[in-house]
Amino acid sequence: MIVKRANLTLWERLFLPTLLGGLQVTGKHFIRTVFGGKAVTMQYPEQKWVVPEGYRGAPYLVRDQAGDTKCVSCQLCEFVCPPKAIKIIPPGDSSLKADRANAEKTPKEFEINMLRCIFCGFCQEVCPEEAIFLQRDYSLTGETRDEMIYNKEKLLALGGTHAGVQKWKQKLEEAKGQETFPVKD
């Protein structure tokens, strides 16, 4: 579509209407801010922003309602992570056993370098076990680089318990409801 630009009238070409309009707008905001105390600024370290529910900040590991580690060390998140912030050491031959019954493995070490993490949420999206979630922390600080590499204990402690759907419990119930029961108790 071609919009034809109307020619300016002589009055408009004098710049006076725009000048007065600009003066009016800026003056209104000036008076409102200075005398009305309507500044939108938040005094950050003293006042903090209340993060809404569902905000996607830093990714942490979560436990299920039974308090077991959900992560099964499949390394999909490590693979998908665009800035390569996640590092997982699988259990390997070690005798490390998973906390819960339906998992074969649990990670020996799980590290997220928060200096690299870009809060993109790919790890949460790709996780088959719903073990990692982007949570509400957005301002992570530390005094050294090492401090900013969060290990498994720290991530689990910060992540807390996930109160949502319990995938494996649901699967079990679905299976029990079927006529032929394929899962051993």
Added chain:
Amino acid sequence: MENVLFYIFAALTLLFAFLCVANPFSRNPVTSAMFLVLTMISMAGLFVLLQAFFLAAVQILVYAGAVMVLFLFVIMLLDIKEEERRRFSRFSIALGGVSVIGLGFILFKTIRESKAGEGLKLVAVKGSDTAALGKALFTQYLLPFEIVSVLLLVAMVGVILLSKKDLK
């Protein structure tokens, strides 16, 4: 005091003018242009010593402030590297020599024929007074003034004609 200042400004003018045309340290045209600006400014200093404040101010305003900025503008848009490589040709040296001889002759003749201190008296009466200067330009020297104006007009028309792409 004024004598000392005169020698300082005269020396500076000559030094800057020399560095403008034959700088042993750099063949960068921008440097030459900047030395030309400094030459203009030190010449303005000489005008002040002659009590010709108006001329001094105009010298700085027009030459140093406007004309030389345009010079710089054009020089910066040229290919400076090529300019730096270029050497003197025999023709340009000959042309320069002719101009130096001609100018030197006029200068020598003027200095010989003028009496010392006469011009200064005239300046002291008229030069510092802007109104008198204006009156002189528009009465006594009206014809040269108008000819110069027409010359500038012709130059302006010529530039417009040359820079216009298609003439209708």
Added chain:
Amino acid sequence: MEAIKQFFSGLSWEQEFVIFTTLKVCIVLFGAVLPIVAYAVLVERKVSAWIQDRVGPNRATPFFVKYLPVVGPILVRLGIFHPLADGLKSFLKEDFTPAHVRKVYFWIAPAIAVVPAMLALAVIPFGSKLGDQKMVIADLNVGILFTFGIISLGVYGLVLAGYASNSKFSFLGGIRSSAQMISYEIAMGMSVIPIFMLVGDLNLSKVIAYQADGAWLVFKQPIAFVIFLVAAFAETNRLPFDLPEAETELVGGYHTEYSSMKFALFFIGEYTAMIAASAMMVVLFFGGWTLPFAGLNESATTFAMGLAHIGIFVSKMLFLMVVFIWVRWMLPRFRYDQLMDLGWRRFVPLALVNIVLTAVVLWALHPK
């Protein structure tokens, strides 16, 4: 006191001139111009914040604030200590010279940007008299031409900075500034001609005396004032004409490659030019240090009145500086062709018409 008086009466005219001129230069420069520059930056930040619904700088808290019971927190909230922090920061920052620059020009360009703006203040009468001393550093007969000449030299700082930086953004900034300043110098110079036709003298003190006798020239020459005001915006590279440093197009324009105190010098130069332009407007259009009541039109006879005159001049000047700052947040930047169009095809003809009109009116009123 007596000893001081004796000392001054024993001096020759030249010695007295040198001493008082040095004193005036030092006081004006370090006592007025540099603090005004520092606080103009603060006002700029605060006004911009308030216009944009923010609170602006309110954090810098030096150690002695806790000894000031009520005033201290208010001063901190107004950001009074921020200019000190800004200055300190500029000095302490690393002075980085990129490898690709032309060193000599890169070093002298910031100085060339500052010096003309400060020199231009020399001829401006900022008060009537303190004691026997006229409150102007150099009372030249061609004051206005001097100012224009010196201000026109200010462009070299920007052009050389653009050239020396050897980067395309800086270069474009330098080219733009040279074209812009030359264009608007013409409109500016022609806009003041009617004033001198009315006054009949180029001396700025005479211009003030003329306005003290009659109405301020802003009422007699409104067209000249508008042209001068707009040209002053263009000459000082302020928005809406800040094309040489247009952030959205040229990163930082001519000072893209500069850091630390060299960058700060460009800043000081810009604000000093703003002070000079405001001071020129006060002298040319707003009656200088005079006020048309309470006998303030006369040259001062007492010390207190001399100070009052300086105060009047400075307040008028600060008012105009706030106008400069306010307009920055009011209007969007002009496009380059619009800028040239406005300068050459609107203001130059308008200024010429104004000259002719003034001449006709003068001829009609005082036929010889």
